[in-house]
Amino acid sequence: MKKNKMVTLTIDSRKLQAEEGLMILDVARDNNIYIPSLCTNEAVEPYGACRLCLVEITTARGRERLVTSCLYPVEEGLTVKTNSERIASVRKVLIQLLMARCPDSEVIQDLAKRLGVETTPFPLEDKNKNKKCILCALCARVCQEVVGVSAISLVNRGVNRQLATPFFEPSEACIGCGSCVYVCPTHAIAMEDTGDKREVRWPHSQMEFKLRKCKVCGSYWIPERQIEHIAQVSGTSPDDYDVCFSCRE
Amino acid sequence: MxxxxxxxxxxxxxxxxxxxxxxxxxxxxxxxxxxxxxxxxxxxxxxxxxxxxxxxxxxxxxxxxFKAFSLLPRGRHLINVCLGTACHVRGTDKVLEKIERELGINAGSTTKDLKFTLETVNCVGACALGPIVKVDEEYHGEMSTDKVVSVLKSYT
Amino acid sequence: MVKVSSFAELETLRKSIVARRDPQKAMITVCGGTGCHAHGCEKVAAAFRQEIEQQNLAGKVDLRITGCHGFCERGTLVVVKPQDIFYQRVKEKDVSTILSETVAKGNVIERLLFTDLATKEKITRELEIPFYKKQNRLILGNNGSIDPTVIDDYLAVGGYAALARSLQRMSPEQIIDEVKKSGLRGRGGGGFPTGIKWESTRRAHGDTKYVICNADEGDPGAYMDRSLMEGNPHSVLEGMIIGAYAIGSDQGYIYIRNEYPLAVKNAQIAIEQAEDYGLLGKNILGSGFDFSVRINRGGGAFICGESTALMASLEGHVGEPRAKYVHTAEKGLWNQPTNLNNVETWANVPLIINKGADWYSKIGTRNSKGTKIFSLVGKINNTGLVEVPMGITLREIVYDIGGGIPGGKKFKAVQTGGPSGGVIPESLIDLPVDFDELTKVGSMMGSGAMIVMDENTCMVDIAKYYVSFLEGESCGKCLPCREGLKRLREILADISEGRGEDDDIDLLENLSVALVDGSLCALGATAPNPVLTTLHYFREEYDAHIKDKRCPAGVCKELITYCINNEKCPGCGLCVKACPVQAITLTGKKKPAILDQEKCIKCGACYDVCKLCAVDIK
Structure with missing residues (x-):
């Protein structure tokens, strides 16, 4: 495999070498430089919605601007400031907006503390309104890009946006895999297995799934629908999944 | 079926x-x-x-x-009150409120008898004649609160 | 229709169209623009058709439904040719008189002429009316003389000659050079140099390249693109074909707002007619160049005027923008190099090719060349579309062309650039209007909406209006725009409803900075402009709302009261009938009415209905 060219850049006065094509945020994280962000996950393409990863850059040609580090590829001679005064004041307003949106989110509270923000000047939303969802769309993007079923998406526009299944009804496409639950940065999606039943609760819609029992250990380990899906895309038989992964090893 | x-x-x-x-x-x-x-x-x-x-x-x-779409059935006549800037400075808000009172519904909803659906639109591009109320394909220009009743009555 | 397969054939066709037409034959043109539709032009046109038949004039007089003349407030507009007599406010009942008097005998009907408000003089010819006098209608000019649904009309005035010239005598690079030299900048808002954009797209690598015409004119108060698309769609198409040839694209899209049904229809007809003649499709004019154009209709989303959101919508997704660190010239529609220009920009192209960059660049200012079409609307006497050379002052537009403010009211400000623009106060009325000057004062060119405001316009209300507009139009993808606009609107609503506090101004400013710096696309980044400019130029009005709980312009409902003026009120009872909550009562004949403030819901019905201005706002 052809190796990408290396470029030299400076992040917060540290001179670094990085592979061309990587984003500033990835390079910073690889080098233990903290940039806050809520809508990124290595499993999916960057999206640029939360804006928290905003940084100040100066290009080799001397052009200064603010960019979202999750979307801006590193380049030769780039100078990056991750926490200038200007950046800090924008981030402060951003986190204050989130504090008002999701007053019961511990993740947001913790992040605010880390950014040195104590209070928000904006009236708090009722906690049942947004239910910890910050509309970063990580769940919907994972569902589309990784799982490949596009069961959930962002519906409505602007301030009325919500994450939901089509028509807020049980989705025929959802396989109950729970990937959305794992990627949600604010724990806004819940998943609970009880006996042979799995329940997935998004902020504004929910679904139930029947689980398959492992023939060896007897535990309910995977939704039937997920088996159908895996069998279909891999061309295997649904019967191949009668034994759970742990018992197979 | x-x-x-x-x-x-x-x-x-x-x-x-x-x-x-x-x-x-x-x-x-x-x-x-x-x-x-x-x-x-x-x-x-x-x-x-x-x-x-x-x-x-x-x-x-x-x-x-997209604003143009509705997932709920709409009335026989679609009233679109233009909220463009030109209409706004000429008092379209008052006209909208008057229509809301006359029909007893708020913008974005449909009368019980399914006769009218009342919606707002951000500029129909007939700014010279604001305030504009468009009913189906018909434009009513230079609207004022006292013209509302007669315009509504002209639809059956 | 016969396909035209060479440049020579196009000229032969043009000559034969012109030869078939007798310039001395009587012709009545009726404006068919949307403004005139609202005035009932369809009925006027139908009446002409009927009368011409009844009076047996079919062979003697032609009837033509044209595009928008721009003077929308005066519709329905009718011009009688060859004398070029301009009639305004024409109704059905005037039709037979126009035919019997003007067409048959050449008599001018005084009452249908335009009267100059200042001199009280009656004016016969369109171009002598002050509204048109200072205009330079290079782009809009043909709107009033051609039927947009008849391609021959466009060919008769020299249409598609620029295309023939481009394909026959110019290389793509020469065309790009010419457009660069002309100094043409994008008319959609950003003002990016068109030639440079074309060059980047031409140089970009890709399997296919696309050109797009952005006709999603979502700016409330602007309708020049609609007027061009409705009134002269071939000029836009011709620009697109030339651009596609220069860029190396074989597929174009026109993205039109569905709120503009007539524009959609006329653009569709234009495409079909151009295809029939072989001006679109395979091997255009025998040059070997292929290009086709398809129409996509928008679904009512202001954000789709943003290029990346528009492209997402063209791909069948919601209109969400993406970061433009990689330009659309490199990766646009379906990830291929894409060039997007707005309607008015495309319509400038044939003109530049026909007359040359040297000629074109003599019009305008140093960095803003050519003309710009503005929609002059709001509190202004002559409302409509005006096309003026860049650099003209606001004063000339408002007073000389617009005829000043109606009802003897005082001019207060003009808002340019739509929701992304700003409010310019009276003290800057001698500002020359071009891209850079408008930006300097905190506003922007935008698509060219110019909303005139008088003393009865409240600046807090205007800021709230634009912010609410944008709140409703934000796609919701990025946090500062979605949550920030909601908060901005809440604060402005508090101020306008009497709940404002001293800290609110600081909060407005902090939020504005976060939106400017933090938003993903230009919608959010420019959204604070109406707030920031009103704060900058009209701070005292904010203070009046916050500190004195008073709306000086008499607009903000919660801060005003309606009162009956006892000296003026004759007790006619009109307001009593109009009041929806029975708050007004009569006490006797010829005695002033009494308004019960407890019951009043401040709907303004009494104020509107009173013919004697006996209802005051305090």
Missing amino acids: GDENKELEETVGQILEKYRHDKGMLVSVLQDIQAKYRYLPKEALKQVCQGLLVPLSQVYSVATF
Whole structure:
């Protein structure tokens, strides 16, 4: 495999070498430089919605601007400031907006503390309104890009946006895999297995799934629908999944 | 399957055919369906998702994103009150409030008798004649609160 | 229609169209623009058709439904040719008189002429009316003389000659050079140099390249693109074909707002007619160049005027923008190099090719060349579309062309650039209007909406209006725009409803900075402009709302009261009938009415209905 060219850049006065094509945020994280962000996950393409990863850059040609580090590829001679005064004041307003949106989110509270923000000047939303969802769309993007079923998406526009299944009804496409639950940065999606039943609760819609029992250990380990899906895309038989992964090893 | 459903399926099928099942034409497909039924029936959206090979979640996102679409049945007459800037500075808010009072509904809803649906639009581009109220395809220019009743009465 | 397969054939066709037309033959043109539709032009046109038949004039007089003349407020507009007599406010009942008097005998009907408000003089010819005098209608000019649904009309005035010239005598690079030299900048808002954009797209690598015409004119108060698309769609198409040839694209899209049904229809007809003649499609004019154009209709989303959101919508997704660190010239529609220009920009192209960059660049200012079409609307006497050379002052537009403010009211400000623009106060009325000057004062060119405001316009209300507009139009993808606009609107609503506090101004400013710096696309980044400019130029009005709980312009409902003026009120009872909550009562004949403030819901019905201005706002 052809190796990408290396470029030299400076992040917060540290001179670094990085592979061309990587984003500033990835390079910073690889080098233990903290940039806050809520809508990124290595499993999916960057999206640029939360804006928290905003940084100040100066290009080799001397052009200064603010960019979202999750979307801006590193380049030769780039100078990056991750926490200038200007950046800090924008981030402060951003986190204050989130504090008002999701007053019961511990993740947001913790992040605010880390950014040195104590209070928000904006009236708090009722906690049942947004239910910890910050509309970063990580769940919907994972569902589309990784799982490949596009069961959930962002519906409505602007301030009325919500994450939901089509028509807020049980989705025929959802396989109950729970990937959305794992990627949600604010724990806004819940998943609970009880006996042979799995329940997935998004902020504004929910679904139930029947689980398959492992023939060896007897535990309910995977939704039937997920088996159908895996069998279909891999061309295997649904019967191949009668034994759970742990018992197979 | 009822006759109505069959008719819907045929109509949506023809519309999909017209756009050669091109998923880039999703918005146009939805517009044609809405032009025909005055709203987007759920069954039609499901058929569109199969016809264009796009996920239902995408069709639903698009249908709820654009202001022109309605997922609820609308009245026989669609009233669009223009909220463009030119209309705003000439007092369109008062006209809208008057219509709301006359019909007993708020913007974005339909009268019980399904006669009128009242919506707002951000500029119809007839700014010289503001405030503009568009009912179906008819433009009523230079509207004022005292003209509202007679305009509404002219529709049956 | 016969396909035209060479440049020579196009000229032969043009000559034969012109030869078939007798310039001395009587012709009645009726404006068919949307403004005139609202005035009932369809009925006027139908009446002409009927009368011409009844009076047996079919062979003697032609009837033509044209595009928008721009003077929308005066519709329905009718011009009688060859004398060029301009009639305004024409109704059905005037039709037979126009035919019997003007067409048959050449008599001018005084009462249908335009009267100059200042001199009280009656004016016969369109171009002598002050509204048109200072205009330079290079782009809009043909709107009033051609039927947009008849391609021959466009060919008769020299249409598609620029295309023939481009394909026959110019290389793509020469065309790009010419457009660069002309200094043409994008008319959609950003003002990016068109030639440079074309060059980047030409140089970009891709399997296919696309050109797009952005006709999603969502700016409330602007309608020049609609007027061009409705009134002269071939000029836009011709520009697109030339651009596609220069860029190396074989597929174009026109993205039109569905709220503009007539524009959609006329653009569709234009495409079909151009295809029939072989001006679109395979091997255009025998040059070997292929290009086709398809129409996509928008679904009512202001954000789709943003290029990346528009492209997402063209791909069948919601209109969400993406970061433009990689330009659309490199990766646009379907990830291919894409060039997007707005309607008015495309319509400038044939002109530049026909007359040359040297000629074109003599019009305008140093960095803003050519003309710009503005929609002059709001509190202004002559409302409509005006096309003026860049650099003209606001004063000339408002007073000389617009005829000043109606009802003897005082001019207060003009808002340019739509929701992304700003409010410019009276003290800057001598500002020359071009891209850079408008930006300097905190506003922007935008698509060219110019909303005139008088003393009865409240600046807090205007800021709230634009912010609410944008709140409703934000796609919701990025946090500062979605949540920030909601908060901005809440604060402005508090101020306008009497709940404002001293800290609110600081909060407005902090939020504005976060939106400017933090938003993903230009919608959010420019959204604070109406707030920031009103704060900058009209701070005292904010203070009046916050500190004195008073709306000086008399607009903000919660801060005003309606009162009956006892000296003026004759007790006629009109307001009593109009009041929806029975708050007004009569106490006797010829005695002033009494308004019960407890019951009053401040709907303004009494104020509107009173013919003697006996209802005051305090």
